[in-house]
Amino acid sequence: MVAVPNLNKKRRMDRQLVTQGAEGRVYVGDWLNHSVIIKQRFSKKYRHVDLDTHITQERIKAEARALTRCRSLGIRTPAVYDPYESSEVILIDFGLSSVEERAEDKAVDLYVLERAVLSTHPNTEAFVSCCISAYKKAGSNAAEDVVKRLDEVRTRGRKKIPQKPCTSTP
Amino acid sequence: MAFSVVLQDEARTVCRLVLFREVENAGPLRKLILAGQVEASLIQPQMVVAPFQVAVAANRAVRAQALGKMATRSLYTEVIFNLSTKKNIMNALKTFGMGEEDKEVLAVVLGTEEEVEDKVTKITQQINGKVVDTSELADLTQEARVQELYKVTPEELKVGSLLEAVVSRMACRDFLTL
Numbered sequence: 001m002v003a004v005p006n007l008n009k010k011r012r013m014d015r016q017l018v019t020q021g022a023e024g025r026v027y028v029g030d031w032l033n034h035s036v037i038i039k040q041r042f043s044k045k046y047r048h049v050d051l052d053t054h055i056t057q058e059r060i061k062a063e064a065r066a067l068t069r070c071r072s073l074g075i076r077t078p079a080v081y082d083p084y085e086s087s088e089v090i091l092i093d094f095g096l097s098s099v100e101e102r103a104e105d106k107a108v109d110l111y112v113l114e115r116a117v118l119s120t121h122p123n124t125e126a127f128v129s130c131c132i133s134a135y136k137k138a139g140s141n142a143a144e145d146v147v148k149r150l151d152e153v154r155t156r157g158r159k160k161i162p163q164k165p166c167t168s169t170p
Numbered sequence: 171m172a173f174s175v176v177l178q179d180e181a182r183t184v185c186r187l188v189l190f191r192e193v194e195n196a197g198p199l200r201k202l203i204l205a206g207q208v209e210a211s212l213i214q215p216q217m218v219v220a221p222f223q224v225a226v227a228a229n230r231a232v233r234a235q236a237l238g239k240m241a242t243r244s245l246y247t248e249v250i251f252n253l254s255t256k257k258n259i260m261n262a263l264k265t266f267g268m269g270e271e272d273k274e275v276l277a278v279v280l281g282t283e284e285e286v287e288d289k290v291t292k293i294t295q296q297i298n299g300k301v302v303d304t305s306e307l308a309d310l311t312q313e314a315r316v317q318e319l320y321k322v323t324p325e326e327l328k329v330g331s332l333l334e335a336v337v338s339r340m341a342c343r344d345f346l347t348l
Contacts, residue, residue: 032225033175061345068338072348074325079334080341081226084233 036081103142107149110135118161172290173221173304177229177280179236184286185228187221188277189307193299196272202296210293211249211278212268215310217319218253219333224278226337227252232280249278255320255339255348265319274310275299321348 015029015038024041031038041060044052064083071077114128121127132150136143154160173187193199202208211228218224231248234240242248242259247267254262268275275297279289294301313332316322322335339348 031178032222032229034222061342064342065346068342068346069348071329071335071338072323072326074323074329076329079330079338081337082229082341084230 031081034081037078103145103149104153106146107153110146110150111153115161171301171303174286175221175225177225177232179229179232181232181236181282183228183232183280184283185225186279186286186290187224187304188279188290188293189215189302189304189310190275190277190297190299191273191302191306193273193275193297195298196268196275197270199268199275199297200270206244208293208296209246209279209289211246213250213253213266213276213278214268214272215274215276215307216312217266217316218276218307219311219313219316219336221304221307222333223253223336223340224249224276226340228278228280230341245280246278249280252340255343257343273299276307 014031015027018026018028018037020026024039027038027040029036029038041056043049043056047055060083064080067077067080071079110132114132117124117128117131132147136147139146171188175185177183177185199208199212203212213224228249230252231240231245234248235245240248242251247259247263250266251259251262253266256262277290277293277297279286279293281289316336317327317332320336320339322332322339326335339346
């Protein structure tokens with residue numbers, strides 16, 4: 001998945017563009033007689049080329065790592081076939097992922113999830129509240145810490161939302 | 171009979187797999203390998219789930235060779251090394267390479283179409299055994315052993331095939347510990 005500028009100029013017969021986003025392009029193509037999805041990241045010309053290459057490669061590795069780890073836990077992610085050329089199966093952008101175990105990071109993730117659900121589905125406050133309770137129940141001590149942190153996270157930033165308690169048992 | 175695929179490198183190297191059973195001379199063959207007389211990777215078919223697994227290893231090997239970045243001394247040992255998820259070359263060759271007493275061997279030949287034809291002829295003469303259809307690989311694969319070796323989890327097999335699990339680990343060897 002290293003950004004390969006030449007690819008833009010040469011039309012390759014073995015792959016077809018599916019979509020393009022801010023970070024790169026997604027193709028569908030043939031690879032070793034298998035049908036694969038190819039994710040290619042753009043090179044950022046405003047960066048120094050060495051730094052850009054390094055950052056891009058680290059993002060690719062992080063994404064491949066996250067996808068494969070998720071898979072081993074039974075999460076349905078694509079299988080990574082080849083992270084070194086612009087030929088592999090990557091569909092979800094995990095480029096900014098890390099495997100730190102900090103409660104702060106987990107709390108922020110929960111917060112992002114919470115805000116995402118609340119903003120896209122109306123009247124889901126109780127549902128979200130119950131999700132958090134279920135998380136606390138499933139995770140014991142570590143989860144308690146994370147939820148405590150979550151309360152702190154909620155007090156930060158603009159556009160805070162008031163909390164409703166969970167009214168049903170999960 | 172044999173499985174053939176064109177690799178993704180610039181040279182469009184052809185990769186052909188030939189499966190042998192009733193092999194009688196694994197011991198002498200190993201000596202030939204050490205003497206540099208064998209122009210093929212000789213792999214234990216028990217550790218191979220499907221030809222694609224070998225194709226991915228071969229693809230990576232030819233790319234490394236073109237860049238002058240092989241980790242092992244020859245293209246043929248490089249292919250075997252790429253099947254492994256660990257960085258120890260000797261360990262990889264021992265786990266995936268043909269053993270002294272093996273009765274079945276999967277031969278991997280690389281080159282242009284003409285070179286591959288010649289090399290297949292040569293290796294067929296060198297191996298004292300019976301050429302069988304590569305589809306018989308399915309009968310020889312020891313899935314439980316493969317699963318254990320590649321540390322594939324039961325959860326993972328619910329969301330994908332053993333082949334996908336194996337290839338993912340091979341591909342991400344350099345930066346993934348699972």
